[in-house]
Amino acid sequence: MTNTWFTAADCRLEDFRAVCEQKTDLGDYPHATDVVDNVLIYPGDLANTRDIQSELIRALRDGPGIVVFTGAFRTDVVDRATEVFTALIASGESGGDHFAPPGANDRVWGALDKFALRDPVAFAQYYDNDTLALISEAWLGTGYQVTSQVNVVNPGGPAQVAHRDYHLGFMSQEQALRYPAHIHALSPVLTLQGAVAHVDMPVETGPTMYLPHSQKYPAGYVAFHQPSFTDYFNENYVQLPLAKGDAAFFNPALFHGAGTNRSSSVRRMANLLQVSSGFGRAMESVNRTAMVTALYPVLLSYAGSVGNVIAASAEGYAFPTNLDHDQPLDGLAPRTQADLLRQAVAERWPANRFESELAAADARRHA
Template identity: 85%
Template structure:
């Protein structure tokens, strides 16, 4: 069994063999149809172990994506759309230019942290929207209990270009160099830590650029390395599928599935989707640690430390960029902003004065609070 992936492990022929499998409707008795290898389900299914098991198989061993037709009532979607549109207009009026993980900053309209903004602005509309049995069913199936919902609204305007094909959070938000530092079993773990979803807030015919998918690609073990390589991008561009959606339809997919938003070739449709990223409740440490206080206390020692500064930083500082407030800490210069550990590392290397380190640490803390 492979313990570490390398770029040499990414073989396009092997990838092709995985992606060119066929989705058989007979294997999924509760599905209504298969379209372009994607399973289509009705938006009202009972929450049973049998159906949960089928959805797990679909996301893990099958095409990696399911679409629920009519999952959200159009009237409920329209109430949420009005809230999101008002937030976007306020952002524009204030000069906010949204960054994006996999597209040019400013090309699309984004609402980062849309979950709490929605709840605070219109709690009744929020409750109506998230009182959704389909969402609860797929989240419980893939993640179990205690899952955590986050939401980012994405509007791809007419002329907005397609995203680069990618996998998603966690390892999908890393460069190839970063992903190579994680052992193979972490590559296998990452897809079961989150669930990706998209709720259509307008009708999305093909010309508006609904999301591009490569069914079955989530099963390629080295995919978090492969999606960075041009030959895999080319294969995706030639073989992806794209399904039109109606307002209220919802797609959910394994975060390891190769995908990307499509180009909006329409002249007048602002394609709005509520992108749901749902995380496992297990993605947390056992104890809370005031890491800012820890590194503040350690910094005078680390500036002239005779041992391994890196080992001490790893044991004390926050080494992961997320969660963060993406309004204040946008991914403009890369897939993820610098970590607290990066800040300490730089300060020690450049021998900052304590006052400069304190100011930078406070800025970091502000960016990582709600």
């Protein structure tokens, strides 16, 4: 495997198998209470100490890549939050899902601020959670940023295709190949994925499918797009039943996907937590909309590299955005400002059309 760039040819299923078929040894994790299907189980009342944080780091980085905390959230607190989330869905606050067909589930994007504004007392009780603080500080250090998307998988809702998560997991294979190997190694430590069970989730309801240890495969952000790796996942994934209030947290590079809800009546609700490193922001704020508006007439007749100018001026990343309004249409991520600018220049849009579409794109991104 190359040291600096990955290619699709670097993805060898036999290498992946060797990584994923490792076993999780409970003796290596003294604060865990059990190992179930290679997944570490912890009590929901661990102290926030450097020793325990170190163990959790090893579990997510060098071990199975996933930990489950039993009873991490009080059920009465979860029930009150469920009432808020249900009201948000009933009021039309749920939107589409880039991993599921319409009607299969109800997804509340941007649920963190919607929850806080609708019921700040319930929000405070819910996020006053020591387990969330423990695992977030362990993986990301201080200054982390919590976001939340509520996902309700309705009876009959089909399973997701196995994938990795944000950042590189939200890219096509072609896009991921544009990033050098060291960025593939960096992406998993920029976020932490979590899911809080808001109802009891026996296996028939389709709790998340996981492939323990798969986060350790270096070329995984390329490999998960390939059918042979999907087939291997489908033959070897594990699913853990969760009780209301249990919480699973995992390395975003772990191969995973929501399971099929085969129940006849259970609407499987989970609060999907994505916690981001505080380092994921630039030092200065820049008004890129004003920049590209001023540059557009110049780029229409520019003789040099238009691409270089766009890369240095326009917003080239799709996130953060408001996924209620700025939903992905042709992939896992919405169109970027740079994409819009490239299209406008290539198609020679009049300035007033470009400015109108730019303003509309900006408006869609705001909460």
